Amino acid sequence: MDITIHMTSLPHDDPDASLAFYRDVLGFEVRSDVGQGRMRWITVGPVGRPDTSILLAPPAADPGVTEEERRTITEMMAKGTYGWILLATPDLDATFEKVQAGDTEVVQEPTEQPYGIRDCAFRDPAGNLVRIQELR
Amino acid sequence: MCQAEWRRARVQAQRLADLARLRRVRDRIDREYAQPLNVEALARDVNMSAGHLSRQFRAAYGESPYAYLMTRRIERAAALLRRGDLSVTEVCFMVGCASLGTFTTRFTELVGMSPGAFRRRAAAMAADPADGAHAAHDAASAPLTVEGMPACVAKQVTRPVRNREATTGERPLA
Numbered sequence A: 001m002d003i004t005i006h007m008t009s010l011p012h013d014d015p016d017a018s019l020a021f022y023r024d025v026l027g028f029e030v031r032s033d034v035g036q037g038r039m040r041w042i043t044v045g046p047v048g049r050p051d052t053s054i055l056l057a058p059p060a061a062d063p064g065v066t067e068e069e070r071r072t073i074t075e076m077m078a079k080g081t082y083g084w085i086l087l088a089t090p091d092l093d094a095t096f097e098k099v100q101a102g103d104t105e106v107v108q109e110p111t112e113q114p115y116g117i118r119d120c121a122f123r124d125p126a127g128n129l130v131r132i133q134e135l136r
Numbered sequence B: 001m002c003q004a005e006w007r008r009a010r011v012q013a014q015r016l017a018d019l020a021r022l023r024r025v026r027d028r029i030d031r032e033y034a035q036p037l038n039v040e041a042l043a044r045d046v047n048m049s050a051g052h053l054s055r056q057f058r059a060a061y062g063e064s065p066y067a068y069l070m071t072r073r074i075e076r077a078a079a080l081l082r083r084g085d086l087s088v089t090e091v092c093f094m095v096g097c098a099s100l101g102t103f104t105t106r107f108t109e110l111v112g113m114s115p116g117a118f119r120r121r122a123a124a125m126a127a128d129p130a131d132g133a134h135a136a137h138d139a140a141s142a143p144l145t146v147e148g149m150p151a152c153v154a155k156q157v158t159r160p161v162r163n164r165e166a167t168t169g170e171r172p173l174a
Helices: A015-025 A067-079 A092-101 B003-032 B039-045 B050-061 B065-083 B088-094 B100-111 B115-127 B129-135 B151-158
Strands: A007-011 A029-036 A039-045 A053-057 A084-089 A106-112 A118-123 A129-134
Touching: A015 A029, A015 A039, A015 A053, A067 B003, A092 A106, A092 A118, A092 A129, A106 A129, A106 B003, A118 B003, B003 B039, B003 B050, B003 B065, B039 B050, B039 B065, B050 B065, B065 B088, B065 B100, B065 B115, B088 B100, B088 B115, B100 B115
Parallel strands: A007 A053, A084 A129
Antiparallel strands: A029 A039, A039 A053, A106 A118, A118 A129
């Protein structure tokens, strides 16, 4: 078997705000953008690495999700306990400086962790935790 | 949209905005735990009273902002103590605790042993992992060996668990 991790998804609550974060702040390219209003599915990913993408998707779009479940999901997103992703970069300090220069919410400055990694963390506009780890 | 529906939507929008404010407070604690933070200052920054913030935060996250802050500090303190080159007092101040007594009490409640004992145990485990692991067999919160564990998992398993203080033998019922 030859399986790659092709795409993962993160919820948005304001597609334009999320798009601006991943495209303008993180520098990702936009690979597709379909739908309209809040029902938009936007595929983004790092330039030069077409194998892996993030799909920015409306939360709880499955019609099988009940109204109560939808409310729980949007509340978890707002309080920051729902979506998260781990990214990596060879130059953590430069990345941190660039991201924090905008109005992005910083959760953690670059920190040496006891389990042998160095990372930092931000919130994307939808409340997802975006952790960035240093490649070394 | 009928009026009742509109009102419901407005209430829900307000609730989401309030939750996002609480998230910012929590993130600020995560980022600035080593600063001399207090609940009054955190509340002022989001235009809430300290009491209101504490109640709302607890309702959302299951513990008060002060408890969350202390948990975050103890988590980092455990990480620093594991390094072995810092004293308990140094670590206490590095993580933003002004009182060694409060630090020691909360550390012991969350981790199940005093910071000094934790530091010694971590040093023993670094010297002889098998011996340390055996000695710490029943203490779920003993310094864990996290080598080889994915970092994100290590972060979760080594994080003190809120509202789940380590058990230290039988507790009186009353």
